[in-house]
Every structure is written in structure tokens, then in C-alpha cells.
Amino acid sequence: KNEVEQSPQNxxxxxxxxxxxxxxxxxxxxALHWLQQHPGGGIVSLFMLSSGKKKHGRLxxxxxxxxxxxxxxxxxxxxxxxxxxxxxxxxxxxxQFYFGTGTSLTVIP
Amino acid sequence: xxxxxxxxxxxxxTRGQQVTLRCSPKSGHDTVSWYQQALxxxxxxxxxxxxxxxxQRGNFPDRFSGHQFPNYSSELNVNALLLGxxxxxxxxxxxLAGAKTQYFGPGTRLLVL
Numbered sequence: 040k041n042e043v044e045q046s047p048q049n050x051x052x053x054x055x056x057x058x059x060x061x062x063x064x065x066x067x068x069x070a071l072h073w074l075q076q077h078p079g080g081g082i083v084s085l086f087m088l089s090s091g092k093k094k095h096g097r098l099x100x101x102x103x104x105x106x107x108x109x110x111x112x113x114x115x116x117x118x119x120x121x122x123x124x125x126x127x128x129x130x131x132x133x134x135q136f137y138f139g140t141g142t143s144l145t146v147i148p
Numbered sequence: 149x150x151x152x153x154x155x156x157x158x159x160x161x162t163r164g165q166q167v168t169l170r171c172s173p174k175s176g177h178d179t180v181s182w183y184q185q186a187l188x189x190x191x192x193x194x195x196x197x198x199x200x201x202x203x204q205r206g207n208f209p210d211r212f213s214g215h216q217f218p219n220y221s222s223e224l225n226v227n228a229l230l231l232g233x234x235x236x237x238x239x240x241x242x243x244l245a246g247a248k249t250q251y252f253g254p255g256t257r258l259l260v261l
Contacts, residue, residue, distance in 0.1 A: 043190075070248040082191075082238065082252035125190055129248050135181065135204055136240075136250065138190030 042066050045126050045139035052146050058113040060142045062126030065107065069132075073100050073111045074125040076141065082125070085111070116146045150175060152241050152253035160259045161229050169224040169256045173241030180222040181250060182214060183238040191238055197222050198244075226258075234260045 043064045052058050062071070073085045086093050086100040088109065093100050097116075102109040113120055126139040153172045161167050173180050179198045183191035193206035197216035216222045220241075226233055236257050240250035 072249075074252075079254070081254040082240075084249065084251070087249055127190075135193045135196060135206070136183075136191070138183075138192070140188070140190045 041139070042130075042137045043126055043128055043139040045124075045142050047142060048140065049143045050145070052116050052144070054117060054146055054148050056116050056146075058116050058120075058144065058146075060111045060124050060126075060144070062109045062111070062139055063107060064109075064126075064128050064137075066128070066137070067131040068107075068128040070129045071102055071109050072127045072129075072136070073109070074127055076123040076125060078122075085124075113144075118146045118148050121145050152177075152239060152251050154237075154239050154253040154256050156256060157254065158257045158259075160261060162261050163229055163231060165229050165260075166225065166227045167229060167258060169226075169237050169239075169258070170221065171224070171239030171241075171253060172221045173239075174251045177241035177243050177251070178220050179242045179244060180216060180220065181240045181242070182222070182224045183240065184208070184233075185236040185238060185255070187235070194224065229260045231260050234258060 046061050070089045074082050076082045088102040097114045099112040123141040123143050125141045127136040155170045181196040182194040185191040195205040200216045211227045213225045236255045238255045239253040242250045
């Protein structure tokens with residue numbers, strides 16, 4: 040079983056919709072990352088969380104350490120948000136990433 | 149300030165061949181991690197180099213080896229290529245091996261025929 044599970048695997052939304060991507064993990068972690076990967080492969084880090092909530096523009100990330108769960112929200116979605124969103128955790132006492140399989144988001148104009 | 153760079157961007161090899169992929173870390177970073185991302189999957193950790201030594205290794209066979217140079221750049225070598233080695237290979241750099249933030253390169257897409 041993968042240490043990190045994401046849902047949904049695929050998501051199609053109309054422009055302007057509010058989007059939520061979920062991530063659950065089964066190990067103790069020191070940090071959780073939300074990453075964005077566009078076609079072609081390059082990965083960009085959106086957020087690093089160890090507690091609470093962070094907001095950057097239309098993106099909001101939350102984490103509940105007790106429930107081992109994190110969510111990434113996109114408000115007023117736009118076609119340029121179309122990408123694969125990956126949740127990755129760093130295990131406590133470690134420094135390697137463990138990745139979810141990603142959520143492929145398509146936002147239709 | 150250059151970010152993480154990788155070369156080549158694309159590569160086609162045949163089964164049994166050997167391949168070398170290269171990574172230059174972000175300026176100021178001294179730790180390089182390599183990941184394999186198969187199509188439709190999340191990246192899988194291959195290994196991490198710090199101070200020119202392999203510090204951690206994921207569940208990959210010995211056909212996968214690496215090297216880190218004094219300037220912190222790194223190479224990933226894969227011997228006896230299999231069709232299943234076709235993937236995007238990502239390099240990520242960080243400052244100190246214990247850092248929680250890694251910066252990713254654009255990746256090298258390897259196709260094994």
C-alpha cells in the first residue's frame with residue numbers, strides 16, 4: 040500500500056469552479072508538499088506545510104496532522120490551472136519524499 | 149540564479165544499453181536526489197547524494213548507480229536498460245541532506261525501445 044494516497048485521480052472542472060484535491064498519508068511526517076507538474080514534466084512546489092493552512096493567490100492548502108490528511112483548494116479555477124497536482128510527504132526522521140500518484144486536473148473554458 | 153538543470157531533455161535507447169543522465173543543482177545547494185516517474189505515476193525515490201556519497205537509496209536494483217562531483221553536480225547511470233526503465237527521471241536539489249524543501253529540475257524523458 041502506498042504511504043500517500045490522493046483523490047480523485049482525475050478531475051474535470053468548468054472554469055470558475057471551486058476545486059478540492061485530497062491527500063491522505065499513513066506515516067508520521069515532518070512536512071507535506073503540494074507540487075504542480077505541467078505536461079513536459081517540470082515540477083513546481085506550491086506549498087510546504089507542517090501544520091494549519093497556507094494561502095497563495097487562488098490556492099489554499101490545509102493539513103490536519105491528527106487525521107493525517109491534507110487538502111489543496113483552487114478557487115475560481117482557470118484553464119491555466121490544468122496540470123497534475125502531486126502530494127508528497129517527508130517522513131519524520133527522514134529527508135526523502137514519498138509521492139502520491141497525482142491528480143490530473145483539466146479546467147475547461 | 150539558475151535553478152536545477154538536467155541534460156539531456158529527451159533520450160532514446162535500446163534494451164541492454166547504458167545511459168547517463170546529468171543534473172546540476174540550484175546555486176548554493178549541495179544535495180541531489182534522483183526520482184523515477186513512470187507514466188501516470190508519482191515519482192519514486194532512487195537515491196540521494198550528499199558530500200559525494202550515496203546517503204539514501206530507494207528500492208531500485210544495482211543497475212541504477214550514481215555519482216556526485218565536487219561541484220555538487222550529479223550523474224545517474226542505468227546499465228542493462230529494460231523496457232520498464234522508460235520514464236521521466238527527475239533530479240531535485242536541496243541545501244543539506246536534511247532539508248525539507250527540494251527544488252526540481254525539468255526532468256529527462258528516457259524511452260527504451
